[in-house]
Amino acid sequence: MLEIGLNHYLVLAAIIFCAGVFSMVSKRNAIGVLIGVELVLNAVNINFVAFGKYSGGNTSIDAQVIALFVIVLAAAEAAVAVAICTNYYRNLNTIDIDRGDAVSG
């Protein structure tokens, strides 16, 4: 229990991942959904870094570089998503995602 190993980090990442999925599914606010996505990405990053550390060798560098790319992609994704949200708000005067049903049958 006191010896922190790979499984500890994996369990923690699973909790954060599921919290992120819950937010993505249940939130009606577009930005809330986005926050859920960020949580999921963070959980994945924890997994990468933990695997990298406990696998030994050069895997650690691989893992950190991939995690770095994930962080950069998350920033890019957030920029586009916020731009979309402001556009959505300009058109519909709300960011409730349930109201964006203009093209549904």
Add this chain to the structure above:
Amino acid sequence: MGANGETVTVLKPQLKLILAAVIACMAMTAAPRVAMASGGGGLDEGGFVSDVLGGSHPLFEAVGFYLFGGLAAFSAIAICFTKDVVRMAIWLFATLGAVAILYFLLTAYFLGVIQIIVYAGGTLVLLIFGVMLTTKSPSMQFAVSKIGLAAGGVVSLLLFAALMGLVLGTDWQRGEPTGSIPVATLGRDLLTTYLVPFEVISVLLLVVMIGAAYLARQERE
């Protein structure tokens, strides 16, 4: 006596606040120092390693993990049950900070700092900026529908059960845990081994910049 007592009651909350702030500052200032000690002094230049805690003590790492891992998990779950968007962002801030400290515990120092700079300092500010632009008043909230809650609960619990089964049921191959990687090594690898993905990411960032600017621009007649 009465006047005296009144002064004290007026003073009390303020004193508490200032005391809390000062203690927090001292604790936070000590944080990198402590992270260095727990990371086996990997950050220290040789010769100045502090060994009062015996370098990397397992107990130290355990305390760090349970403290900050617990904070990360708690705030991640708190996000699910918060209705106010800005408070969600604050909980996300706590998660991001705690995860950054977990990276420190995993001796990925560079990644931890990048997490703070890019994620906490950039992405999340952008999100809060988005909230401010798209919300009419701080008290505005969206009620979560029962169906959404149920669906989210079922999906995430099933996923959690599956993940736990996978994590605990697998016998992971282990190697010797690696120490910290110097920033120079990481930088060199980024521009040699990972040059192609690095360049692809750069192009993607350019595309995103143009795309976001196009999307967010005001229509002009």
Add this chain to the structure above:
Amino acid sequence: MLDLLKNQLLFSGLLIAVLMGAINLGVAYCTFYERKISAWIQNREGPNRVGFFGLFWGFHFWGYGQPMADGLKFLLKEEMIPDKADKPLYVMAPAISFIVSTIGIAVIPWGGYLDIDADGIVDVACQVANPDIGLLYVLGVGSLGVYGVVLGAWASNNKYSLFGGIRAAAQMLSYEIPLGLAILVVVLSCGEVRLENIVRAQIEGGGTWNVFVHPLAFFLLFVTQLAETNRAPFDMAESEQELVGGFHTEYGALKFALFFLSEYTHMIINSAFLCVLFLGGWHFPWIPGLGLEDTAWWAVLAKMAMLGTKIAGCVFVYMWIRWTLPRFRFDQLMRLAWKGLIPTGLGLVALAVVMTYFGIPGSESVWPKLIWGLGGNAAVLFMVVLVVGMSPAGVTGRQANMPPISLLSPAKRVPRADQGTAN
């Protein structure tokens, strides 16, 4: 007792306590000097009445008791929370602001290495922590500074505050980029991200501080730090004339004091950072005791005093600018960042890359560095001015209806088209 201090962890603890005290005292007197300097610039007296408890036969000590009196006033005022405010966030915001502005002191190299018992072996570093990523740590902590402002603005539930918060968020996101570019120039030319080693690189390179090699990058960093601390002329977030008080409109008593203190702490930490990156940290030529080999306790104290002097100089320039320059308009602010500072920063990074390719930073002699650096800086400045100067300045709002300003005959007024037949 001395042996105990040779342990870096305990020494760091002691250093934290000393630095917290010193910086808080420094911040208190910064507020005093801010008022004194503004008075001096505006040809007034400034605060000159408050002494110390009427001691010493009513002598006023030139008003040096003022910070204590101010502090006491803040402490004794009524703590008020607006009714419709988001209470937890409202209370949290000043605390966040204060904390993130203070924790930067952890990685600043205050005085190099210290040899406590004078046996020729260095025992501890006069620095709370000396991490591999020290420079990035400061950058990261600095980028968190916006949270206090934005959250305070949001939680106050006040339109003016909200405007201040939105402005602060946009401003800080924009100015992070040139800040990062300016720091990148230092990293490239020193080949280091550890702050102590950046100071060493500057000393070992023939004593050429980075400011002599990259003066434009120094200017860039200084300007972006002004913007990061929300100081005039970049104090859009609290511009009194338009937004009442901006993000701290609804704050009073000690919560306002925490915002106030965090602004000054931020100034001090940023100045320390600027000194370490560009002004050689604790180093000064021609003064004995400030070299790399001097590790005795008196030398370390002298180094700390040197860095303190440099910081005081930087803080003075901050104040001087505040009371001299008028505030930018928001579109001017954005144009400056995106069309002025970012192209300059990119040019400087390119210059630093070219210099590194030709091995200039590692050369023994001082002259190639100075010639390359200054020549390159002049070239970058020329190109930016050329390119930006060619693109037309954006004309917005009320300005669009104004007659063009004639430099040749300023007194002559051109009648506006819509007023032609009015009289």
